[in-house]
Amino acid sequence: MNLIVAILPMPLSPTTDFRVIATHSPEDACPEIVLEHTPSRQQLAFEGAQLEGQFAMDNGFILLITDDVPFEERLVIYRLDQKLQVCESITLGAAYTPGIIGDLQILSASQLSFSFFNNEEVWVLELLAKPAWDRKPFQHPVRRTSGVFRRSSLRLYIKIEREQQMPMN
Template sequence: MPTKEINEFHVIDTIEKPNETPRVLLENKNLKKQIEVSGKVLEAQYRIGENFLILVTEGNPFEEALYVYYFSNSLDLMDSLELSAMYSEGMLRNVALSDSGDIMFSFFDNNEQWVLKVFSHPKYAFFNNKYPVKSKISVFHKNWLSLTKP
């Protein structure tokens, strides 16, 4: 599936409550629809085929988390992942799109490289996500996303 960087989403509002993960309200300009997701800073956005891939961080480099969301063209959540480690600094850097459509970046350390793949068809991938990658979707759910550190 072709992957291209887009600029269709923008931040409408951030929602912060004590002792809770911040949330952000995003709007897709073309669809005129809104979605609320964990995080605070819209870092990157892509169109993959007809679907959307959104990368959001909390905006706290001293204990950062990266949230990856994969939405259908009608903004239904298809899959999501979180990259975080308690008390660990992080910053999304060196984001690049490979020739194969994978998204590569560094997060905890500038010398590391993470590879985010979006499958053309969902797959069962039991125990695919290893710490510090977390999935909030059930183990028995088919995954569209894979985040690994080669």
């Protein structure tokens, strides 16, 4: 008798566990946002100024934070573990490029979608049940700012891809 074990995706759900305590915008540095994880009352600081979205999953949280800089916006996506430590982060941004996050929605138990640079493109973020190796971790405008590096690849639990929307007739 063979036993088949399936690894189920980590179900995503919107949460309100985090609230903004303060924001700091020094003139010569990136803005910083201080969030409180209300169930534990733990305070955490992140680069950015605006909490755009927060999602819970079995083993932690996903936070989407922007800088609130109109003509050079960047979006940082943080994956936190259950102890509220940053496990992985991804930055979307390009010099002199505006970005407004829009149409943020849960597609499945392990996928989010949103628009950022314009409404004609859709970004799909997928949470992987097992880590994968990314052989091209630095493709403009996506930068991975944390993760586990090994030789010329990066081990990750978050996969992000840009999909072009078809124009409406």
